[in-house]
Amino acid sequence: MVNLMKSIVGQALRLPTLDRSSLSWRAERPPYNRHLFKWALFGLLTLMAIGQSSVRADEITDREAEFYQLTPFPLPADFKLEASGLATLPDGRLAVAIRKGEVWILENPLLPKPDASADDYVWKRFASGLHEPLGLTWHDGALYTTQRSEVTRLEDNDNDGVADAYLTAAKGWGVSGNYHEYAYGPVFDPEGTMWITLNINMGKGQDLGIEGTSKHTRWRGWSMNKSPATGAKLEPVSAGLRSPMGLATNTVGDVFSTDQQGNYWATNPLNHLRKGVFHGHADSLRDADLPGSPVKVPEDLPKAIPVPEAMKIIPGYQPPAVWFPYEKIGMSTTGILCDTTKGGFGPFEDQLFIGEFTMAFVSRVFLEKVNGEYQGACFHFRKGMQTAVLQMQWLPDGSMVIGESNRGWNSLGVRSFGLERLIWTGKMPFEMKTMEAQSDGFLLRFTNAVDPKTAGDPGAYKMSSYTYEYHQAYGGDEIMTEPVAIAQADVAADGLSVRLRCAPGALRAGFVHELHAEGVRDSEGKSLLHSEAFYTLNAIPAE
């Protein structure tokens, strides 16, 4: 029977044209030269962005430094601070989890000396022997970290500055010994519910020489949580994740995670985690039938369809709130940090900062709710970190501390691990603060008043939109790219916002809308510090 089917398939496929002009064939396996096109386009846009001049990336970094000053913490020799978790203690000290399995306390992270040396900082080891902790949080009077096989509460009962109880706060997911089974978190939401995210495994587990355990790698690729109210155990929440390194709440306590471009992820996403949704990576669905799973298995996952189509036909599929177009704004998103500094860090209150591994920078996300679902835009924020960014945290003075390590994968930069501090200089950068969807376009809010002449000229803006393919293959190109014509740009009386009106029907739901506002000047004639914005328009708001 199977043979018969095979020969029928063979026959059927012999008839259609399987040549380079055939769309069906292309859909099966995207030709790589489409990347080339993307890069040609990117090159072009970059040229436009920098006004035909030869501004190099380091000069952009210099401009950023005028507003956000980046200072590495000098480290003692042989102190391999692969910072994978950051928590600020109530007394202002900084706790740092490192990948080899320790937690260190930096006694004086705010040391004011401008040219402090490594000796000026006081480091104390608080915990050791942990299994690759990837996350650190202060909660309910103790530090919590997620190891490969459990969430652990670290207590120091005799107050000697060293943990003496490693208490299991949550466990119950499968660990086969495969290297890719990273576990992240925890994060606590305002109700005190503990959240974690779990990588899918990449290939087989390891033979550890014992029988009967860890054969089922349950809940890999899921987010999970544990509520203090119910006293329940750790429960599965949402499925479809791949390598969800970033995990954080926003100001109102909703939980988000980033993920990594790869199979099922054409590019990096920001996902809103909540009960019962399926984010897209299908490996996790093998557990959707287990008791406790709130996710229904979508029958017959489609093979390769555009994301807007997937949004319509896959039950329970929730598209990312934000896509980070590949290379244009990162290759590998990591930690998330919500701006709760109430202005201490500049004008981006309530927004999310996003770490970037490969390209060693921090980007920024504005979110809004349309039809009850989060969506929004990502912007460049600050480049030039010394290596891969893993986590960010606030210090008590409203500066950002950044934990770094590029072990296992490469990144830009000049070091392989470290800790840096990013301080707002108090000067106001000229930036697009928000990009908000409207029924016929977007509302841009700026940090400084714009020059009405340039900002009111539709020609100062260029927009295109594209989406991605939902498919099992690794990564994916931007597809169905079209220009988006901007018909009108109305500057508000106070100069702080511009209403962009697009040609009727130009907005496409389910598409990323990429905006370039190179032509816009502020009232002093300065151009934007970062002129690109990438808005993920999952839904177009009604009028």
Added chain:
Amino acid sequence: MTFRHKFSAALSLTIAAAIAGSSPDVDAHPSVAEQVDYPFVVGFERFYASDDDEEYLAKGGLLLLNELNCVGCHAPPESLIDTLSGRPGSHLHDLAERLSPTDTELWIRNPRFIKNGTLMPSLFAGPDRDLEEIAALKHYLLSLKKTQAEKPDVPEIPHGNVDEGQRLFHRVGCIACHAPANDYRPEHIEEGVELELVGLPSVPLALAERYPVDELARFLLDPAAHRPAGRMPDMKLSLQEAADLAVYLKSGPKDEIPEELKEAMKSIDGTSGADGEFALDPALADRGKTLFTEKNCLSCHRSAQPDAKPKMAKPLVDLRAEGGHGCLSEKPVANAVPWYYLDEVQRNAIVLALKKLPELVAKPHDDFERIDFTLTAMNCYACHDRDGKGGPELAREVYFDFNATGAQSLGRWGNLPPPLDKVGRKLTPEWLQKIVTAHGGEVRPYVAVRMPRFQKAQVEMLLADFAVADVREPPVEIDTSGLPKHQRGHIGRDLMGVSAGGLGCVTCHGLKDAKSLGAPVINLTHTIERLQPGYFKELLLEPQETQPGTLMPPMFEGRTKADQEVEQIWTYLKELDQRRLPDGLLKADNFELKPGEEGKAITFRTFVEGVGSHAVAVGYPEGLNVGFDSETCRWRIAWQGRFIDAMSTWDDRFCTPAKPLGGKVVELGWKLPAEGEVEFLGFKLEPKSGAPTFLYEIGGQRYEDRAAPDGATKLKRTVTDANGKVVIEEEQSW
């Protein structure tokens, strides 16, 4: 007449196999995957079809003119001689060693009966078929045996293993062209994942059952020794691998010659029906030798009579560009016109190609068109893509396995052969020649599929065309002089390392014997011999534009001295054998954990052999160590002496399990204090000694469990319940 027999034989065998239920499943064998009834040219099957426009289909026709070796009789125009170089037929000089008399006769009578989809035409399908001629040719062909002097040292073929052969068939790359078996699952595919049937055409696997198993193995070892056209390339098999593959290929269903057919064949020389009865008739063989020239078998099989010259028919340009006559007739015709079993699409394509010939004479193929032509003819497209064309279909990609832990994280770069875009300026001509036509030159050991070895004669033009087509204008300027004024190898070394100021190339790239620190990508030891310096620089400065989709990050973006730095790295790689490895690859650190030196117990979580993935290893200064499995709350092993090496936990991406370093490992049979659902609650450390006490609940009852040295040779376990009452006390001594 013959096809019905074949079909019914296959069908009955299928049923028999279903009942027998042997392993691997005969019914699932790749040789039953496709039945085609036209000459099978894989490049034509994949890229051309009936609804193509005429302009495009003509290109497919051109491919057929070459692959069916039409040009063996009909000389191509001078201007297309590089494209239409023809496809030589098999060597026949040792045919008698491989084929039985019956199969030989059947082959002459009706080639496709023996070999499904064969490109060999029938010369005896016409109405004027002369059975005596068939007999004569048969005796001639069976007289062809290598003399002892001609036989090189024929390797002794070892005993093959069917299962191993099946694994090889699906892993080394056979399935790029041939159909995979229905009962095989690639190793990296998880349980429950459904495999799709392949959609693109598969080259029929038709001849294996006809060869003796050792001859088949010898053929697989060096296919070109039999088939100089090299469409079936050398898969670089070891003797054992060839033996395994051969027994697997022969494990498919056997097509027996139906009795009535054997009977029918007896008539001429009275020997055909039973192979044992065959006796060579020298007179018939002599007649066959003459016929071989007369029938123009020589046009394809020149090696059978190297001194004779084939007769040429009308040149290609002089042929009537219409179907319905000669070789393009819809039915076999008389007068020794070869009959190819062409189907309608193929016939149309050939006619269109003939029509287009005058135009092509005026404007012959350039290197771009010729590259596409050769990649199609040699089926390089089965594995590689170039200019957006080719590469394996998704349903086949799953068989392209990963050969190293962690390669899966590289996505397509971890299991698929690289695209061929820019290859002419990427690889040095010597390396390109080596990787395509010789042994060695592979740099991706983590990719399971092999780059086969092709015949130099078949790909020489392709390699030359690559070099011309892929030239970059303007060229990338790179100074590789290594002049000390600006290119210092040691600076290149610093750049490649992971210390301050380094770019960390060694995070992904290994050098010499040292593996990379993280993801396994190409080892850079042979970069200088392998890559052209201009491409090296182009790739480093603009990775995505140069190799779209590459995982190589834009390391040099924004670096003002990028040009110079690339040259410094090049210089370092050139001087690699005289220089130290970059920082990061030099393993100077010692990661052994030593409780004795600490003066207190060390509690360490990692994957531990014999303890599991939730292991907590505890080492005591007394030199006793114990492993606790926090998933089941069971003590698993204890050992004496050195504790554990933290290297794989602290400094490695792939978390290889740690092993007890000391000796005298014992498995602990210690029981839990009660029955019921166990929940691990963590551990607390005794402040002074650092000794952990493990906490857990069984059925809601809380217990504390501790195992600590009592002297240098005894480990004492104590379990207390929630009231502090000791419920278990036991020990392990050495």
